[in-house]
Amino acid sequence: MNLDVHHPQELRRRAFGAYIAIALLMGVLVFSFFRLQVLGSSTWELQAATNRLRTLPIPAPRGTIYDRNGRIVADNAPGYSITILPGPRDSVRATLERMAEYVELSDERMDELMATLRAYGREVVVDADADFAAVAALEERRGDFPGVYVDMRPRRRYQMDEAGGHVTGYVGEITAEELASDAFMAERYEPGMVVGKIGIERFYEDRLQGSPGVRYVEFDARGRIVGDFEGVEARPAEAGEDLYLNIDMELQEWIHRIFPDTLSGAVVALDPADGGVLALYSAPGYDPNAFVGGIADSTWIRLNTDEGKPLFDRSVLGLYAPASTWKLASAGIALDLGVVTPDETMPDPCTGSWYWGNRSWGCWDPAGHGYNNLAEAIGNSCDVYFYQLGLRIGLERLLDRSTEIGFSQQCGVDLPQESQGVFPEDPSYWVETYGYRPTQGEALNLSIGQGPNSQTPLKMAQFYVALARDGSAPPPRIAKGGPLGDGWELNLAPDHIASLREGLRMVTAPGGTAHFGTALEYWDVLGKTGTGQNPLSVRGLAEDHAWFAGLAGPPGEPPEIVVVAIVEYGRSGGQVAAPLVAKTADFYLRRKHGLPTDTIQTYLEHILTGPVPEWYRERFPPQSRVRTRRGPSLPIAAPTEPAWLRPPGRRDTIGGPGLADAGARRR
């Protein structure tokens, strides 16, 4: 290479350039060290040579959860946490033992804390929700507790208490298993953080969780906080995102109030407009606040041993035979497939039983229903009609279409857990489960809601949303936002829908089985009762489960709310479940339309507390009485007062003032 091709001075110039580069880069270094060591030394120096600089997390407040009306469902209250720093084993142990005097600390908990300290080598939260007395005691004796510090920490607070525990879920300190799992990304989660454990808190953990801040704190050699370090500014915590629910908190609380105290079950209310979950109630419930900051052992044992299984969310986990409420699914599928028209009657009249395939198939009512069209068959819940309908659909098609609707899957609701419905997807189910090939006779059973068919209350509610709409049903969704999935669709013409609803109307019209408990002053209620057999009731050891699935809205307009209620061992859908549905719908619709709410809502409640109300004669004139084919309609005898209406144990089932007051008010 000949460098002389350039200017003769090229080498010298290049060397000079290199010197400049050295001077610049090294100058930057010297200057930076000068600034840090000479000018800024005091801010970077620790106050004592043996002190140590530590980073401590500033816990981030979780996002607030609001209901559909902007009311707070879950927020944060100020709380205290007690944290201990790692140190020599013996001294940490001794410190913990001294602390046990003021804070509830079992031996196992101490072992656990020691193990965590060893595993992570960083501070560990001893008590995420310490009470003020303990905090004050520790602060007074700070010298006795090296490496222990008390921190302000947001404490989760749930406004609905027991009424909404199953929906909101609760938070708790992250466990080692959770930390190791993929669900909690290592970059984001650290030991000691509080995370959603179940319910909405768990499902929307990503959004609700904020990012913790960091402060730099100087500790002395004995592990006591000397003060915040000047050299680096603390980074404030960022609160998590707020969450807005479709849930109507007051409706949820209302359901909690009216649900029979001693019974178990679930109530699901959906908004047919978008599948939004208005209420998701499971009884008995639990108070999520009890879990915040670690649940007391006694509470935990009580919740787990309670016969009512309060931790079990019946609305999405409970699987029940849908019984007659499922007849609407048979009807919808039959209309969708075009195997029946709304007006035709089945060739064989109902005589209380029907002979097919070498055996007799009974109707629930041995008196029989005669010739029924579709609406009447629904109104009468006529089994014989539906046997014939099931044969027309055929087993294969019934299974295919039901699978498509999702009766063997989950709804896909935004909760971390949901039971899968039980329903055969194809005939091989019988082979695998029972060891025989199914005959068409299985279609007879399935079409009336019996056979291998168990559904969650939420799934049945989703199906009834399709009846309240045009045959399509979006997946139910608890938090506001776009659709969670495609949902599914039944191909139903407007007159099909009208006919199905007419059938539902016959159930709640005067003369219908659920009339008294569902007749409301302002709203039309349509619905279907169901009597679900269960292992105990089959053996005569308990009552059947009571179902009611209803649609409600202003008269002459599309339904605005779908409510499904199941009361375990509640015997009859019409008596126990139907009034729950009507009272739920009434409460919601009155508030939605700006009407004052009342605790005396159904016709039944009115006549039990006073005279027949004016509105009843206007809304249900005598000619509106349903006439069934088999002759006289059901007598309007004064119904007996159901057990659940009888007032109050701990809580007044009907409402604050109680029945006596309500009666007095009417005079």
Next chain:
Amino acid sequence: MIRLFDRWTLDAPLVVSIMGLSLFGIAMIYSAGQVHVPNPVTAEAWVRQSVWFVIALVAFTVMSRIPLRWIEWAAVPSYVVSVVLLALTLVIGEGRGTAAGVKSWINLGFISFQPAEIAKLATVLALAQLLSQRSSALTSLRDLVAPSALVALPLVLVLRQPDLGTAMAFGGILFAMLYWAATPVWLLLLVASPVFGLFLSAYPLVWSVYIVGVVGFLVLMRYRLFLFESVMVVLANFGTATIARPLWNSLAEYQRNRILVFLDPEVDPRGAGYQVIQSKVAVGSGGFEGQGFTLGSQKRLDFLPEQHTDFIFSVVGEELGFIGTAVAILTFSYVLVRLVRMAEDAGSEQPFAGLVLLGIFGAWLVHIFVNIGMTIGVVPITGIPLPFVSYGGTFLFMSWVAVAVAVRVANERP
């Protein structure tokens, strides 16, 4: 006696200052091992470093006697061998200690070494060979393809380990040597432009302005470059901007963190950011005079990360204060200046010598600036050792071999 010394060192000012740095390093490694809770590995590190120092001096003595012609002859084979070793490292490489994730060691059973250290010197020699054989200056981008490819090969292999710091050293070698080969500076900047673009692409708006600037510059320079070359520069810029995200995703978690932390030290205040802060606390508490040799409190409490290797300079800062850091930096500056001076003296008659010296200069400049800079957050943490001072056998040995080559090529007159 003095003449004997001169004849041994061949270049007394360079060798003496580097010997000083090496002894200083051993002293600091000794100090770094003096902690409250003794750790036998780090406490004895200074002994092993001393042994390596002796071995390195022997190597220096032998290597500095090798005739220049042999060195020239060995350039290409040693390059080939080291590239093969680097490729092998990707397969059978092992991690060590705190950098266990970086597979940069080859274990021969009786000895372990880092092929990347050998590759640096071999690449310097091979590139010097390539550039010194040219009969004309490098004036077009096309002229830069071969030299760039020669360095890119080991660079990419090192990056795959993944060892970002050493890869940067290869970049330093390439640019310093091209610079010395009289490549116009604007051309060097064009070559480097895709790398700038890579980082700028994180901010699309800034990148847009930048690419317009690059294109504008190419239009200005249209008579100095072939159209094809200009198009290639623009394409390369778009290329790096396109691969930026996949490349980012391919980086290991800790590498991403280090870059993020450099851009915003508070991004990961409990991880990588914490190291910088601890280091700054140590250096800052050193003050003007320092806390005294072996007396650094942060160091004694073992709060400093990797305090005998990558963060040895934090110990210097804490114990010897600004006086110590300034003297050390000035000594390094002198070594760098001396290398350039020797290259200048070699003149245009000995292009190979000058290029080798500038190659060594380029590698060391990167090592020194990045290592010292990262202890106080001036550059991102890249895990790159400080020549002659950081603990590490292969590194010390190969650095001294480089010194031997430097004094040899500079002192053999044709």
